[in-house]
Amino acid sequence: MCCGALAIAIASVSPALASKSAPTQQPEEVLQISSISPWVSASGEFQVRFDPTGEVPPGSILTYTVHQGLQPTRSQTLRDKVDGVIDGASAGKVLQSPVSKPLAEYGDPAAGSVLTIPLRATPDQDRLRVLLPKAGIHPVELVLTSAEGPEIWSQVVFLNRLPTNYSTQQQDPSAVAVTLLVPIETAPSLNPAGLAAFGVEDRSRIDAASTLLEEVPEAPLTLGLRPNTLDGLVRSKEPWAERFVNALTSALSPPESGPPAAAQPSLLTMPYVHVSTAGLVSTGAIGDLQREIALGDRVTRQITSTQAQQGIWALDDTLSPESAQVLAGFGNTAFLVDPAQLERPANLTEQQTMTAGSQLGKDSGLRALAYDTLVSARFADSGVDPALRAHQVISIIMAAWFTSRSPGFESFSAGGAALGSVIVIPTTIDPAVISALEPSLLSGGPLQVLANGAPLGPASTKSAEPVVQLAPVIAPDEAVAVTQTTETRRQITAYRTMTASPESEVELWTRMNAQTLATELGAAQRLSLHNSVRSQLAANLAE
Template sequence: MTLLGLVAACAFLATQFGAVARSSAAGAAPQQADDPSLTVLSVSPWVEPEGTFRVSFDASGLPAEATVSATIHQRLNPGTDTLRTVTEEELGGDASTRNLQAPVAVALSELSRDGDAAVFDIPIRSGTGDPRRQLIPTAGIHPVTLEATDAEGGPLGDVTVYLNRLPVDPVLGRDGDPAIATVQLLAALDSGPSLGADGAFDLPSGELVAVQAWRSMLGSNLEVPLTVALRPNTLVGLQRSGDPLDTAFLSDLADSEFVLAPQTYVRVDVAGIAESDTAALERQLARGEAILTQVTGSAPEGPWMLDDTIDTSTAGLLAMQGTEQFLVSPDRLELEGTERGEQRRRTLLSSRALALEDVPGGVVSSYDVELTALLLEPGFSPALRAHHVATALMSSWFDAAREGSTAFPGVSSAILLYPGTDHEVLESLVDSLGEAGPVQLGTPDSPTADADGAPVRARLVERPVEMPGGVLTRWRRTDERIGGFDSMTSPGDASTTEWALLNDQTPSSAATSETRVAVWNSIDSALEERLAQIQTPPPRTVVLTSRSESIPIRIRNRGTEPLTVRMSIRSPRLDFPEGPETEVLLQPGENRVDVPVTVRAPGSSILRVELTSPNEVLDIREVRVTVRSWSISGVGAVLSVISLAVLAIWWLRTSLRRRREDDSTDAGTHPDNSDGQDRPGEQDTTFGSGTTAGDDGT
């Protein structure tokens, strides 16, 4: 369930609860809400067995001669039900139990006063003792009816409060410490993506109204120790909204009493994104933590809350990062172990911390939406609403104490606040729970346990996940390109920081395909524009006249900031004494880079100079230089000399042979064959080519 869903559910419950609370049982009259003449200002949340129950009320509307009486009723008896269930039925209705003692009546003029506030004290005792103290022999929740009457006994107003008497013997937990139930007050500030493709604050009007409502509620309770889930992306949007109220709110966060819950940068399906790309989830968490720390001055240390998209695997990942408490909706939890009835299940899910199955050290609990409804009760003063919540919390404590010491620690409630929650209600509740007692603000140290001492376990119910695979593919590609340009700039470059901020917004489950594409296109355009500021010369020809020279490469940086590029060089006829790769810092303006080369072989070749980002993700430009070299290397020279020598020898021998052949032809004698006949044993000893037979010319 999303935050908005939880809030809507709580608002619905508040409406329904108010209707039920004001309806009477058969034959019973509905309870009076605060009468204008008897408005409750504060009530003791609990009383020691030999303590004093105190009620403070506004007496400005009562005549000076009025009388105020207090009637203590018998404690609420749960029977086979839970005390919490009976208490919820009781709250908002007339006291349904019989009187325990006769009414205690005191003239208004005799009550201690603090301005318009009158204080009614009722000292109590648990057994024999001072008879002036009211005898309340049994621990539990005792309804107390306060009634104001005039001098003639006519009713002026009445109200019901609750005296929560603690046991005589201290209740200890399984660890030997006093049994304490913890309470967390939860609030949030959340929205869909708050930035447009240009980086400006951009929220639909409906979401903006909701954000402003939460901002107002949080801003009114900065001194209240709330546990809050602040969406980092929403905070960035408020930083850019230009609204002075947003600016003041963000400034005040640094001095608040809030406990911050860890959050992803934007709202995502945590299990889905982790299954697709764990690194993407880790980026979301890291960016979220960085922004929360930057805005508030404090790192998030609270529970994972108001996000039901986790699963066992991601809960384990969060636990390894230090988040061990999880708050989820009741329908996300399934109790492990023996079969439990619905009543027991309701108790465990609403007011207990449970061991999270398969997550070492993990503790999970759910929201107590009935307590949220009590905070929103219409028709009651803020102090009385806070008192009703404290009484309901005490009923859960009594239920756990009845189970035995194994229930503590681990008795815990989480109250989700509504934007319309009255500041005075929270202030009154925090004041009452600030006293050292059985119910305190805080987080559960460990899970509750069954009677055998074994932790009560629950597992997260599986749910369909949203698999943003295609979105993450484009997000990852854009992230790599941003990283490429980031490797070219100095640390903290404003452009890459902004692009990454916008790109990390795109995995939001509340984003549309249109808004995502708009962001990606905007980033690509801005990045290409920055790369276009690097200009290289057109193709040209360089003539080398010596074996070792430097070839100048001129690169212009048309931007205003230095950029680092990787320069990779290659050529088939050249060597590079300083290596084929180097990083070059391009200052704004024209930059000359001299590339030392050594000629391997003379002739013409292409020198290719490729410019990339230092991490080689971005291909920027290529420079092509035609190199003509008339110089040869030492090895080439030796080979050339040998070749010339061989050629010279061949030419010399050929010339000598031809000369001998010419001489032989000019002066040669032949045998006298006057008869013109061949003689035996004689043969022709010349070739038509003029080469002597048997002379191969070598």
């Protein structure tokens, strides 16, 4: 992996994904789910919609069985329970007798059948509705059998029954703030001649990102787009590079006519290249770090006419306690990190750092939220159909909501910890998964994308958030790199004061000089860039 920030995102996903068993539903199966109700009110209707199919044998019977709500134990959280059922663990005790009907009674399979399960909260309501007296996550087993009896398809979904006193509202501070974080980064993109240079893997990654932005242009994605990558793509005249720039600028632009889009992607503030924030700070090069961030912001604004999100720092695998304090001085108050980057007290589990906010240092005013590695793995699991995948992700995240907002599965309480879930998404994700998830996040329900891409709602005023610290890191010595960069910058500044050279030429040299601090570059590569800039300066002065 060429890129540090991207590497941390992928590393966060892979171990959990590798531990998952093979998914139940496969593309060749006779029945596929097109959508599932993300949650349902106490007297609402739970629906499972199926894709049109001509593969179901005539007379096939669909049986559904609603189970009792899942309960945490001493050794397993509610979230663990949901994840276990997805992996094939027992769905628990049956709440009601199985209901069996010909699939055709739910609609012509060739046109798409719809299973509807109406609910009631009290015994005195319509007895034809399923009685669910408590809120919670109820597994629902679906089994399709042929007319002769053998099972030909099965799946378990989750009926997330909301508390009776809960009502939806947009920008609800008690909701789980969901961040769909998409890293988009390549190797440093400018060669010593100042031309764009991308490898085969870089192009593949960008092609996938283009497809994603074209297919779901209004999805509320947080794009961790490296400014140096974007810079190189704009300088490249290759059709694939222009395709990405067009897809990006189109997705970030408001509609030319009609009502405003319900949502759209946003950009994360990032340094121009992937620098070692720990290394620069330990070397005393705080000014260089600030220049990298400012240049990154300037490049993205010039190209996209969009201001990146402020106050959120993410995709930094070099972060140290010291560099976090410096970044806080630049205005960053929320740090999204890999779980392994946090040191936590014994009474705080890793899972809790991924589902709720923590103080990054006691009374510091800074907050931390770890990437949700389990949800990220589930989201990226290409072995599961998109609609079912989105539903599983919703149900896992809902477990944290129920645990905090309705711990007794009775009534809803808006107090408690600020909840969040940062899903790190590879550019190769099937856009259909995001399309399946997006409506739920924009519906004003328990899971939401908050304004300005906030990864957490406000901290509770009733109880302090747990305190975590960033794990110490061994900071690389950046003294030589910084000294070389300082000298090249001095020469560029002197040249600018002595000549009337086109600003575009000076700006290119400035960006090439900034690129030399990229962690991916070795000493020889850095020196090559410096020598190129300095020789061009000398040649121009000699004319």
